[in-house]
Amino acid sequence: MTDTDDNARHAAKMAKKKAARDKIMATKTDEKGLVIVHTGKGKGKSSAAFGMIFRCIAADMQCAVVQFIKGGMECGERDLINEKFSDTCAFYTMGEGFTWETQNKERDIEMAQAAWEKAKELIRDEANRMVLLDEINIALRYDYIDINEVVTFLQTEKPPLTHVVLTGRNAKEKLIEVADLVTEMELIKHPFRSGVKAQRGVEY
Incomplete structure (x- = not known):
């Protein structure tokens, strides 16, 4: 031939x-607003979600981020958005760190519920075409927020064209059931297991 x-x-x-x-x-x-879940033990859940946020920013689509659990730790995405794109993307960090760091369950619950109230406010605002709820699955896993309330809100109050992205390990089955798109990140290898610490540009 x-x-x-x-x-x-x-x-x-x-x-x-x-x-x-x-x-x-x-x-x-x-065309519809999607409920998108990124879960699993593998790395990349928040990274993928922020990729979509930056797509929205590039398309001049109003969007917003609420970070659950995460607190004062460095976050390159937050710094860049607040410095360069705050007119397009509102960014709220409303946690104080992972539960093993705060060691205060009552305070963790209070902060998670405050973050959820802010999330509802942002989702209800039809100007926001995408709202990222970063690490909300962790708060749901520990029952800091009622999963039934979250599911009911997404089903009944989310505007028709608003995308909502929910990240974090151990997504609850009820959330997976109502989601339009679910991705599970599978862990195959991770440098942390070999003694390599979290590094700028990779983890934050």
């Missing part, structure tokens, strides 16, 4: 694939 024959066969194969793909895409006409 000559290179010309091989190229012709490839072109015909790709043309057939494109026609099939175009036929499928022609049926995808709906």
Whole structure:
């Protein structure tokens, strides 16, 4: 077979694939605000979510971030958004650190519930096309926030075109059931297990 024959066969194969793909895409006409969950033990849940936030910023779409659990620790995304894009993306860090750091359950619950109140306010505002609830799954896991309230709110009060992204390990089954898109990050290898600490540009 000559290179010309091989190229012709490839072109015909790709043309057939494109026609099939175009036929499928022609049926995808709906637009809706999605409930998106990033969970699992692997790294990349918040990183992927912030990738979508930066897409919104690039498209000049109003968006917002509420960080649960995380407190005064460094966060490159927060610093960049607050410095350069605060007119497009409101950013609220409303935790005080992971539970093993605060060692104060009552305070953790108080902060998580305050963060949830802020989250509801931002989601109700139809100007926000995407709202990221970073690490909310951790607060839900420890029952700092009622999962039934969160699910009911997303089903009944979220504006039709608003995307809500929820991150963190151990997403509750009730949340997964109502979500439109769920991704589980699988851990295969992690440098932490080899004694490597969290590093700027990778973890924060």
